[in-house]
Amino acid sequence: MKTLTQAFAKTAAVIEKTVHTTVQSAVQEVTGPKALQDYELLHQIGSAGPGLAWKLYSAKARDGTHPHQYPTVCVWVLDKKAMSKARACAGLSKAVEDSFFNLIRADAVRLVRLRHPGVVHVVQALDENKNAMAMVTEPLFASVANALGNVDNVANVPKELKEIGQLIGKSLSVSSVGCRPNPRKVGIVVFHVIALKGSRRETVPVGGDTNCTSHGRGVSIEMGLVEVKHGLLQIAECLNFLHNNARIVHRAISPENVLITSSGAWKFGGFGFATSTDKASGDCANVQAFHYGEYDTEDSVMPLQPSLNYTAPELVRSQASSAGCSSDIFSFGCLAYHLIARKPLFACHNNVKTYMNTLTYLPNEAFSSIPQELIHDLQRMLSANESVRPSALDFTGSPFLRDDTRLRALRFLDHLLEKDNMQKSEFLKALSDMWKDFDPRVLRYKVLPPLCAELRNLVMQPLILPMVLMIAESQDKNDFKLVTSPVLMPVLSNAAGEAMLLLLKNAELIINKTSSEHLESHLLPMFVRAYDDSDSRIQEEVLRKSAFLAKQLDLQ
Structure with missing residues (x-):
């Protein structure tokens, strides 16, 4: 009897579990994957991944009761139904579709397992x-591909990209080295950025893609050379981690697989083609070579191999020969070249003959737009001889990065919280004379966040507040x-002494940019405290600014 009762109980548990799973599946079919149930999509910010198949959305949690590390996040959405329809229209088999989705799944699994600031x-x-x-990740700005002008799979180019980008014509007078321009593509973009050398401004070509369109539109970001340097340095440091600690060869480094976060950091994604360094060096039979055609072809809607250009x-x-870490260095060199020379080194439309011809007969003129201090290292990275290529760690010591004082300042800011007050004080005094050398994007994404933190x-407040307020003027x-x-609002609530005096001197700036709610809850109480302060300078300043505050409060 006992055995029979146990059997009934076990059967009931199995039935209950089956029913629960069936109900969950039915609900999911109606509501979508869990990320779409838990987060509200705000707007599309870009696209990423192989073939830019992922749509990236800014999103916020639906349930405010759950603690979240980020106020907003990035939800990655891949429309399988649309991809399947595009695959059928392109005449590809169902097996190609299955393989592509497996590639996406492998990428997602790697992303979860890898824990590093550069991933x-x-x-x-x-x-x-x-x-x-x-899936859901930390908040992102866009992929580097989007930043270079390729906004495929973006229905509406986001406002942030439009505001800092520029569209220039629909043709390009120069094409990539040894490659023909693609007449099938329109919306060609070229742009220049300002780099500072000493006190003289120079126009340096950075970014732009000769093969980038989306619905006839091209977009490019005014990305300064120092921002590109900082991004390349972050990628190189992560690549060093992948090769020497995680023991991984990425094998698909390209603009589509490098992401820019909302705070301006450059990070890796796109690990679908990754393999372990042990497998790559020890058993070449398991590391299959990629097979590209010997004629021009359009990019596949479901690419099963990395972009030939990188x-x-x-x-x-x-x-396949030795598909080791040096393969990533070559791809990284192609990415660096594209970012700095405003065009890809290879633009071969998946034509392996054109690719090999370009590589074999690469002229010195190809590096004419590359800074002199980078040419030697970049030529080594792009060498067909794997043994000549430097390591990722070697690249971080390149004069191109090492000799840039602005880049060193950004690196110090990256680790500002780790420094003692004496180190911070010396650095901030030097930065007060240097900050004008940074372009607005660097100030917004690279300088301001660590200062605010x-x-x-x-x-440190008396040293940091002047710079924060100066940057705020341009916001x-x-x-x-x-x-x-x-x-800044918590600082207003507790400000005293020199910090309060500085805030009062900049009160008009703060009042003009602050909501009426914050004026009443934070700025007004500071004014009241200032009236009672024993420092005559503070009393005089608050009397001068009171009329302006009263006028703004009346208007609001």
């Missing part, structure tokens, strides 16, 4: 149903509200 942080792992795949020659040959340090109200206001 995109996954907040919620990949989930899928028959219609879509979705793939190392040893991975292109019909029989340091405002909690009362000792619009929305940018000020999102970035500066959340850290």
Whole structure:
């Protein structure tokens, strides 16, 4: 009897579990993957991954009761139904579709396992149903491909890209070295950025893609050379980690697989083609070479191999040789070249003959737009001889990076919280004379966030506040509200002494950019405290600014 009761109980548990799973599956088919249930999509910010198949959305959690590390996140969405329809229209087999989705799944699994500041942080792992795949990561700005002008799979180019980009014509007078321009592509973009050398401004070509379109539109970001340097340095440091600690060869380094976070950091994604360094060096039979056609072809809607424009020659040959870390260095060199020379080194439309001809007969003129201090290292990175290529760590010591004082300043800011007050004080005094050399994007994404984080340090406030307020002058109200206001309001509530005097001197700036709610809750109480302060300078300043505050409060 006891055995029979146990059997009934076991059967009931199995039935209950089956029913629960069936109900969950039915709900998911209606509501979509878990990420789409838990997060509200705000707007599309870009696209990423192989073939730019992923749509990237800014999103916020639906349930505010759950603690979240980020106020907003990035939800990655892949429309399986649309991809399947595009695959059928392109005449590809179902096997290609299955292989592509497996590639996406492998990438998502790697992203969850890899924990490093240079790898995109996954907040919620990949989930899928028959219609879509979705996962959640830290907030992102866009992929580097989007920054270079390729906004494929972006229905509406986001406002942030439009505001800092520029569209220039629909033709380009120069094409990539040894390659023909693609007449099928329109919306060609060229742009220049300002780099500072000493006190003289120079125009340096950075970015732009000769093969980038989306619905007839081209977009490019005014990305300064120092920002590109900082991004390349971050990627090189992560690559050093992947090769020497994680023991991974990425094998697909390209603009589509490098992401720019909302705070301006450059990070790796796109690990679908990755393999272990042990397998790559020990058993070449398991590291299959990629097979590209010997004629021009359009990019596949479901690419099952990395972009030929960024793939190392040893991975292109019909029989794989040593597909090790040096393969990533070659791809990294192609990425660096594209970012700095404003065009890809290879633009071969998946034509392996054109690729090999370009590589074999690469003229010195190809490096004419590359800074002199980078040419030697870049030529080594792009060598067909794997043994000549430097390591990722070697690249971080390149004069191109090492001799740039602005880059060294950004690196110090990256680790500002780790320094003692004496080191911070010396650095901030030097930075006060240097900050004008940075372009607006660097100030917004690279300089301001660490300075704002340091405002909690009362000792450093008198040194940091002037720079934060100077940068705030160039911000619009929305940018000020999102970035500066959340850290400045607590300072207003507790300001005293020199910090209070400085804030009062800049009161008009703060009043013009602050909401009426914050004026009443933070600025007005500071004014009241200032009236009672024993410092006559503070009393005089608050009397001068009171009329302006009263006028703004009356208007609002």
